[in-house]
Amino acid sequence: MTVVLAGATGLVGRAFVRIAGEGDYPVTAVGRRDVEGVAATIRTDFSAPLALPPADVALCALGTTMATAGSRAAFYAVDHVAVLHFAQAALAAGIRHFIVISAVGADPRSPVFYSRVKGETERDLAALGFARLDILRPGLLLGRRRERRPGEALFQRLDPVLRRLLPGPLSRYAGIPAATVAAAMLALCGQGGEGTTIHHNAELRRLASAV
Template identity: 50%
Template sequence: MPDTPTPLIWLAGASGLVGRALLWELGQQRGQERPVPPVLALLRRPAPSLPVQTALVDYAQPASFAALPAPGQVFIALGTTIAQAGSQAAFRAVDFDAVLTVARAARQAGARRCALVSALGADPRSSVFYNRVKGEAEAALVALGFERLVIARPSLLDGERASLGQPARRGEQWALRLMRPVAGLIPAAWRPITPERVARGLRLALAQEGAAVQVLDSAALQTVGD
């Protein structure tokens, strides 16, 4: 009997801190006895240095996903800041519209599992615009009806954006300078977390059986797999 093809993984946001960590995390499974799904990184522009197959998509054009090979699961690590985006509308276009476009395209193509990188404080009823958009994106993905949806809500990411060619986030840099020396005294739900921890937590949680929707706060992400 021929082997059953291993379902593909879509990864959106591979150029970011958690996205790059996910590339490494998913790649560490290679060589194990259990078949590992190949990864397809969805990109807005070419990135020849990525160690996986890539596909160019337009997040504002859902039709650009139609020709992609069907995934079994999808990891979504898209995100920006209002300062980088330039306006609230541009921020929402990434953190809500693009996220939902990827998730909906994956679901329509047959994906059964989805992992989303959200943020601490995400709440669709929040008075804070950033948190509200993040919460609305979570709710929109829940409504798509994945068999399993894992949502990560990390606190401040402790990673080096410059090494990825990303613009500096000054507020983030100052916060890290203040918090790193006393990280051990900060409650786990609030202390900075590395992108690698977030990526590992998402991969392990999505691979498990469990509730249709599971939310992992930063404290849980710190210990998944330990």
């Protein structure tokens, strides 16, 4: 199985590269910087169309925050434009299975800008026509990031308490380790079938347990 991965330097992307390496799965990373531990790296800033090699699956772990991006336009450029450029390149390379990390609460009609952009991205990916599209909607991603995110760090510390306060369907908003999401992505890489499927925390944990 061969995969191309956008966002290999992020929290989930780094975890995926490590897990894939342990399983001896070749990964081609696509992004702004060179990545250690992968078979190859394609350098791009995703601002223009790009060429990808043939692969079995394309995985997208691209994402930023409003604080990091600095503006709505910059956030949209990463979480929508870059994701769509990567997906279009995957289709052009003949890749029929696409896996993307979105976010819980994604909705193109949401009054919250972050959730609305995530929902619009999901909608536009579904319209591209992949044979199989897996949309991952994790809650708060847990793990050590390279950049400082004070607000997110606070919620990570509070996560054990928050999980007890979020029973049933609300548990999808609780934290989930980035390594669990990465393992779920790897499990999905090996699945066949067609159609679009959305995966929340409980399903991501179930998938990860099989890796």
